[in-house]
Amino acid sequence: MATGRTHRPATRSRGIPEATVARLPLYLRALTALSERSVPTVSSEELAAAAGVNSAKLRKDFSYLGSYGTRGVGYDVEYLVYQISRELGLTQDWPVVIVGIGNLGAALANYGGFASRGFRVAALIDADPAMAGKPVAGIPVQHTDDLEKIIEGNGVSIGVIATPAGAAQPVCDRLVAAGVTSILNFAPTVLSVPDGVDVRKVDLSIELQILAFHEQRKAGEEAAAETAAVTLTPKEAGKGPDGDVPAVMPA
Amino acid sequence: MATGRTHRPATRSRGIPEATVARLPLYLRALTALSERSVPTVSSEELAAAAGVNSAKLRKDFSYLGSYGTRGVGYDVEYLVYQISRELGLTQDWPVVIVGIGNLGAALANYGGFASRGFRVAALIDADPAMAGKPVAGIPVQHTDDLEKIIEGNGVSIGVIATPAGAAQPVCDRLVAAGVTSILNFAPTVLSVPDGVDVRKVDLSIELQILAFHEQRKAGEEAAAETAAVTLTPKEAGKGPDGDVPAVMPA
């Protein structure tokens, strides 16, 4: 997973636990697939398998939404799709701005998963004057100078930050000041925001590092022995065990 | 956060809790920034603030790695950078292949955060013959037919899937069969893999949906009343409360 929520200490948002909310989109996707195949009903066991979770967990998750199943039969697919969509707020239109139209920003603008779920890319914003006016994914890029005007003019409440790390916090501040209250951050930085603003972070490099950790464990239980041998105390280690600190650069 | 680990029930990987492992990259980034500013030592309080976590949590996290701090002083920045890097397996070279060179795949290939932490993009693979040979981020794209050869020839153990949803599982199967044991999945699908293979998922659309949920709650506590009124049982609801099921499309 990318990394979890930043702000919000674990507040359950009306009886619905955060962990459940995070799984609802997963269920929704599986249900949508079933709906396309015109499957009328599905059991918790089948749906859980499709979503890759435990069936008891799925039932408990749904129980937070209400009793939408029929014992002995299962859940009505169409009805459940609607209920989850409504619960997630996907029945309304969410205008979104993407700030930072580099490789990643452009990829996001072109990403089908955005437009397909009630999320509408209202504007693309970049600080590079040379980008201004250029169409990306059919939408002309606008300059950062007009950020506030764009946010307020379109009633945007969700912003996506895909800028370099250094630009993220200033951009974030301007977005929040202009009225954005939810931010999806792709920049490798910790954003600080006032209370009431939600930030979710997606960090590609962190995900890889977590994989590397597990990979390392799988690779060498025996090879780890030699590396583990060099465990010195700070005082003894002048500049690192094997003479030099390994080259690690900022993400 | 993107979404968490898929497989692996919560196995702590040698006394080090998963939650801690997930935070190590965060600490590492903050420490690297300090290192660049030539800051010699840092207290748990300062570092925690920079990483956006609780200081007690940070100290406990570090305690799993060993006693690397000095009471009354703090932690030696350089030494800690090295210890965390080593723990995460970042002191070695990890060849990575990216499969699916669309908008996202290209963005990933160009993403600096990959190359900068011991991750080396060993190959780019795409199913489109027209892409073959074209350089992306300075690396020529190779055809899917050669996937096994590429994996085995370069000793690749980490694969990144950035294909459309439909192609993800077949690609995953081939990667695993060829020897890949860690997968970072950007396709909006649940991948099934044999035991011993780690899968982490990054799902852009799910992150937005979670934001939308909280946004909806913030937006309307009062407007929610009218929507909440239409809570029928499946039997009563013929085809959905207000006559029609809202248009929701697959991600």
Add this chain to the structure above:
DNA sequence: ATGTCTTTGTGAACGCGTGCACAAAGATGG
């Protein structure tokens, strides 16, 4: 109508993660 069989919904136990609060450790100054 009654019995059987399937599947939901949930009570309860357990385990992990978090955060408080404090004692131990060491640095620093006199």
Add this chain to the structure above:
DNA sequence: CCATCTTTGTGCACGCGTTCACAAAGACAT
């Protein structure tokens, strides 16, 4: 060498999330 002050490392308690296991509920056949 002793006192003071800072900061680490951790014991402990609490709460969330997960999972098991089962009773209640309803469909369906006879």
